[in-house]
Amino acid sequence: MSDANPHGYARLHIGADPRALPADVAAHVDGCADCRRFRDEMLMLDGKVHAALELPLSEFRRRAPPARRYALAASVVLAVLVAGGFWLFRPATALAGDVVAHVEGEADSWNSHQPLPAAEIAKILDTAKAQFDSPYPIVYGYPCPFRGHRVAHLVVQTPNGTMTVMLIRHEHVMRRTEFSQGGMHGVLLPAGAGSVALLTRDGEVPDALAADIVSRVRW
Amino acid sequence: MNTALRGTTGSGTFTRLLEMLRPDLMRFAWWLARDRSVAEDVVQETLIRAWKSRDELKDPAAARPWLFTIARREHARLFERKRLPTVDVEEVEALGDPALATDGDASLLDLRRAIMKLPDEYREPLVLQVLGGLTTAEIAAELKLTQAAVLTRLFRARNRLRTLYGLEPAEDVE
Numbered sequence: 001m002s003d004a005n006p007h008g009y010a011r012l013h014i015g016a017d018p019r020a021l022p023a024d025v026a027a028h029v030d031g032c033a034d035c036r037r038f039r040d041e042m043l044m045l046d047g048k049v050h051a052a053l054e055l056p057l058s059e060f061r062r063r064a065p066p067a068r069r070y071a072l073a074a075s076v077v078l079a080v081l082v083a084g085g086f087w088l089f090r091p092a093t094a095l096a097g098d099v100v101a102h103v104e105g106e107a108d109s110w111n112s113h114q115p116l117p118a119a120e121i122a123k124i125l126d127t128a129k130a131q132f133d134s135p136y137p138i139v140y141g142y143p144c145p146f147r148g149h150r151v152a153h154l155v156v157q158t159p160n161g162t163m164t165v166m167l168i169r170h171e172h173v174m175r176r177t178e179f180s181q182g183g184m185h186g187v188l189l190p191a192g193a194g195s196v197a198l199l200t201r202d203g204e205v206p207d208a209l210a211a212d213i214v215s216r217v218r219w
Numbered sequence: 220m221n222t223a224l225r226g227t228t229g230s231g232t233f234t235r236l237l238e239m240l241r242p243d244l245m246r247f248a249w250w251l252a253r254d255r256s257v258a259e260d261v262v263q264e265t266l267i268r269a270w271k272s273r274d275e276l277k278d279p280a281a282a283r284p285w286l287f288t289i290a291r292r293e294h295a296r297l298f299e300r301k302r303l304p305t306v307d308v309e310e311v312e313a314l315g316d317p318a319l320a321t322d323g324d325a326s327l328l329d330l331r332r333a334i335m336k337l338p339d340e341y342r343e344p345l346v347l348q349v350l351g352g353l354t355t356a357e358i359a360a361e362l363k364l365t366q367a368a369v370l371t372r373l374f375r376a377r378n379r380l381r382t383l384y385g386l387e388p389a390e391d392v393e
Binding site: 008011012013015016017018020038041042044045046048049050051052053054055057145148149150 | 242245246249250263266267270271326327330331334345346348349350354355369370371373374375377378380381384386389390392
């Protein structure tokens with residue numbers, strides 16, 4: 001306790017952290033009516049500060065623009081996905097499962113119809129460190145967190161219907177792997193050092209279309 | 220991953236920790252950035268970095284301050300990398316940011332505005348302390364300040380907010 005200005009010293013600590021006073025300050029407060037009142041006021045204020053900092057996240061979700069809302073959902077999905085250490089030992093099927101889980105987490109992505117501006121697509125690809133010369137309109141895109149990295153999560157309108165394309169630079173698969181899960185049909189394809197996941201909800205992914213898409217991906 | 224966190228791999232202790240802390244992480248990021256989009260970017264980057272660095276978290280009980288410090292650094296990194304514009308608090312208010320929504324408690328809204336207008340040097344330690352649960356020593360280490368400087372900043376932050384409730388500001392401290 002400062003001998004020169006015990007009240008100032010006490011108030012500094014009360015103002016800095018009214019809930020955790022050092023023993024000497026607490027002892028001073030017990031015997032000083034002014035400082036006790038100051039502490040009580042600060043405790044009241046602190047409760048209100050705590051309430052004020054607890055922002056209403058429900059309002060965030062309600063008003064967030066779609067792309068951001070999906071991104072937030074993606075971060076939740078990431079948190080769910082990352083825990084499964086088992087996928088480290090079952091690369092292809094586990095990767096497919098993670099892709100499906102991620103896409104399910106952004107279910108509204110299938111409902112987009114408006115082609116994205118080229119600049120926005122370029123930004124997404126740049127963030128995901130991928131290049132993709134899409135032959136089809138891209139109607140949804142976001143550089144989503146996935147397995148600890150950013151991947152380009154795109155939805156394209158093909159002649160065969162809507163297709164999700166995920167450009168996964170950091171995960172390599174050895175061979176083509178088809179999968180069906182959650183009402184989606186998909187295929188994982190090697191693409192250089194990375195991989196590409198294609199998913200549809202309307203039947204299989206045509207081989208020629210898949211090959212065409214993969215041929216247009218660079219890292 | 221350390222033994223404590225490795226115990227449950229299927230559902231994932233670490234995942235549950237992230238899930239549990241994500242809302243406060245989002246709040247913290249918003250109070251740093253005062254911009255919803257930037258805050259969401261900060262949270263996503265924080266989750267990615269936390270996952271990559273999960274071995275560093277030795278004690279799950281320390282997850283909150285650990286994540287908050289990652290978020291703070293991610294915000295600083297993002298700010299530096301993207302050269303984010305300085306936040307215009309009046310504009311945030313004018314746009315009706317959802318962060319300023321309340322359930323009809325006008326005094327809470329006033330307090331949020333007042334906190335939002337605090338200088339960064341006062342607001343940041345306050346949010347680290349109240350939301351993040353960091354001690355003044357931890358805040359000092361994170362902000363590379365002396366503990367005395369942190370005490371002063373926290374005191375001044377709260378002192379400025381007193382007037383909202385009709386309380387006299389205390390005499391300033393050196």
